[in-house]
Amino acid sequence: MEKFLDTPNLDVYFVIGILFLFTTLEVVGGYWHSSKRKKEDWYIEMSSFLLLSMLTKPFIVFSVFFIGSTFISSAQYVLQGSNFWMLFVQYILVDDFLQYWYHRSAHETPFLWKLHRAHHQAEEMGFLVSYRNAVLYYLLMPNIWWIGIFTFLGGAKAVILGLIAKQLVVISSHSTVQYDKFLYRYSFLNPLATLIERIFVTPAFHHSHHGKSKLDGVSDPNGNYGNMFSIWDQLFGTATFTRDFPAEYGLVVTTKDSWQSTILYPIITSTDSESEVSKNHQRQKTVLNESSVQLEKGQKYLWCSCGFSQSQPFCDGSHQGTKHKPLLFEAQRTGKAKLCACKKSKNAPFCDNSHLEA
Numbered sequence: 001m002e003k004f005l006d007t008p009n010l011d012v013y014f015v016i017g018i019l020f021l022f023t024t025l026e027v028v029g030g031y032w033h034s035s036k037r038k039k040e041d042w043y044i045e046m047s048s049f050l051l052l053s054m055l056t057k058p059f060i061v062f063s064v065f066f067i068g069s070t071f072i073s074s075a076q077y078v079l080q081g082s083n084f085w086m087l088f089v090q091y092i093l094v095d096d097f098l099q100y101w102y103h104r105s106a107h108e109t110p111f112l113w114k115l116h117r118a119h120h121q122a123e124e125m126g127f128l129v130s131y132r133n134a135v136l137y138y139l140l141m142p143n144i145w146w147i148g149i150f151t152f153l154g155g156a157k158a159v160i161l162g163l164i165a166k167q168l169v170v171i172s173s174h175s176t177v178q179y180d181k182f183l184y185r186y187s188f189l190n191p192l193a194t195l196i197e198r199i200f201v202t203p204a205f206h207h208s209h210h211g212k213s214k215l216d217g218v219s220d221p222n223g224n225y226g227n228m229f230s231i232w233d234q235l236f237g238t239a240t241f242t243r244d245f246p247a248e249y250g251l252v253v254t255t256k257d258s259w260q261s262t263i264l265y266p267i268i269t270s271t272d273s274e275s276e277v278s279k280n281h282q283r284q285k286t287v288l289n290e291s292s293v294q295l296e297k298g299q300k301y302l303w304c305s306c307g308f309s310q311s312q313p314f315c316d317g318s319h320q321g322t323k324h325k326p327l328l329f330e331a332q333r334t335g336k337a338k339l340c341a342c343k344k345s346k347n348a349p350f351c352d353n354s355h356l357e358a
């Protein structure tokens, strides 16, 4: 294996091979024929992919080598000669752990969300969606810096194998090919499906993260943050396992942004003043005292807990970029109900008159 990993540019060949494989599978599967992607989507995905591979990654690796050889040259290649599989496990676990927290932070902090939002604007899946992010998102991504650091320390072969393995999982989990559906179809394959989904991110697991709203019982846009392994979501309480796929993908709140502002924010900003990537965008609280609404028995609702929704007291997806998540509840009877709109109730989603307290 180590000898094989010595092949010059092996990772590049594999990445191209994996992309070629999934392009073929999606084209043969008829997906590209029926795709509703607009030309802006193609611009975003292609430019984001090219900038990442040809500019951002090489720049980061070069910077790490420059800084490392200038200030800690004695550390260069210290890992050379260590057990390859030990290095591989160390590399891949740290890489994916860093990416889990970075990805989760991108959903929970306003600035990082603006850089990651393009990824969730896609209204249909496909392996190219993996590459929809602002340039600055990739530049700040800790696990890309980890690639440079581990290579500098002498773990280049572990990095190459890690990049190939990760590319396979990430591309397949975004793709419309959905290989895991086959495993769910036959009951004798279910134990295998369970084993795979408890370790790796499967298409069903990741598609759920891209689903539009939790209301469909499948989607969890504020969960399933893992990239290669689902273990982090299980450890940190953000896992939702499903074997169905969302009916709708994308964001509830949509704006008209140029493809340039989408990938080059904050250098280029959107001219749509409602957009989160416009110059002076500010999230406005929309809280009221209380809200009386008609509920239907057995119907599910998403109550807004963040106070930013334009459809109070219900969630409209405006909580993205904050630590808040909507509360899913099912109405127990048909009729009027007083829902909390001040966001202080201790009996959410219902009003408990907390808004009357000073």
Ligand code: FES
Pocket (backbone or CB within 6 Å): 303, 304, 305, 306, 307, 308, 309, 314, 315, 316, 317, 318, 319, 320, 324, 325, 326, 327
């Ligand atoms: S808009 Fe979703 S929780 Fe407020």
